[in-house]
Amino acid sequence: MDEESRILCCSDIHGHPRALERVLAGAGWRPGVDPLVLLGDYVDRGPSPRETVARLRTLLRCPGVVALRGNHEEMLSQYLRGEISAARYLANGGETTLEDYSGDGDALARDADFLSDLPIHHETADYIFVHGGLVPGVPLESQRERDMLWIRGDFIRDYRGKLVVFGHTPTTSIRGDWEIYFGEDKIGIDTGVAYGGYLSLLELPSGRVHRARGDNVESGGKYEDRC
Numbered sequence: 001m002d003e004e005s006r007i008l009c010c011s012d013i014h015g016h017p018r019a020l021e022r023v024l025a026g027a028g029w030r031p032g033v034d035p036l037v038l039l040g041d042y043v044d045r046g047p048s049p050r051e052t053v054a055r056l057r058t059l060l061r062c063p064g065v066v067a068l069r070g071n072h073e074e075m076l077s078q079y080l081r082g083e084i085s086a087a088r089y090l091a092n093g094g095e096t097t098l099e100d101y102s103g104d105g106d107a108l109a110r111d112a113d114f115l116s117d118l119p120i121h122h123e124t125a126d127y128i129f130v131h132g133g134l135v136p137g138v139p140l141e142s143q144r145e146r147d148m149l150w151i152r153g154d155f156i157r158d159y160r161g162k163l164v165v166f167g168h169t170p171t172t173s174i175r176g177d178w179e180i181y182f183g184e185d186k187i188g189i190d191t192g193v194a195y196g197g198y199l200s201l202l203e204l205p206s207g208r209v210h211r212a213r214g215d216n217v218e219s220g221g222k223y224e225d226r227c
Contacts, residue, residue: 007204009129011039011167012070014194015046015096017055019212023201026210031062037122039167040070040131040149042115045093045194047216050100053111069118070131071149071168077116080109093194120148127204132168133186134159160185165202170195180209 008027013020029036042056043049059065076097079089090098101108121140122129128140133155135147152169167190171181174188178197181188191211193199198211 006206007035007037007124007127008201009037009039009165009189009204010199010201011131012041012170012190012192012194013038013046013052013199014041014044014072014093015049015052015100016193016199016215017048017052018215019193019199020052020055022212023199023210026212027201027203027208032064035064036062036066037129037165038065038067039129039165039189040068040118041072041167041190042067042070043076043094043097044072045096046214047096048100049097050107050111053115057114066122066129067118068122068129068131069115069120069149073112073115073118074149076112080112120145126163128162128164130164130166133166134161134164136160156183156186156188163187165189165204170197172197182207 078084133151136158164186170192178191191198191200193214200211
């Protein structure tokens with residue numbers, strides 16, 4: 001494979017920034033050379049959501065890096081606007097985010113605004129990247145944001161079309177283990193770092209996978225402020 005043409009993608013980091021650095025290092029990511037697409041869910045559940053957002057800001061200074069919004073970014077904004085209850089947000093892993101920003105509500109609000117402005121999807125000649133998925137039979141330009149953030153079963157079961165790379169649905173619920181799901185028209189890359197699985201980074205088109213345990217399971221991996 002020509003390394004110059006590869007795309008790297010990762011999803012559902014959930015507050016595990018050092019795991020992200022380990023998979024980037026394992027793939028030999030070259031800032032400004034290798035396109036990198038992150039599919040959302042940077043906050044909640046994991047131990048270091050604030051640091052994850054800080055590193056995301058740094059990564060986005062690199063040419064060729066795209067960061068999409070996930071449903072957890074949406075829930076954080078909804079919680080801060082009073083559109084969902086604290087009980088619902090906490091039940092979905094929001095406690096770690098609120099604890100990590102404890103005493104700095106201004107920083108939380110700024111980061112939530114930054115995350116809410118991230119795009120919903122990214123399309124290349126060969127792939128569509130999105131956090132949750134697409135409603136089968138609906139053109140990309142007509143898809144609703146909520147569906148692209150939240151959809152699971154209908155998309156996984158019935159979607160046919162251009163190859164979609166998605167996160168959101170842990171692969172153990174699709175194929176029964178923490179491996180990347182390679183379907184005919186879709187690739188699922190949420191391998192459950194938030195649930196004791198792995199954070200996976202996928203190289204396209206080769207299908208090569210790099211993975212790491214979560215930050216509270218496996219130590220090591222120094223962050224480098226690149227770009």
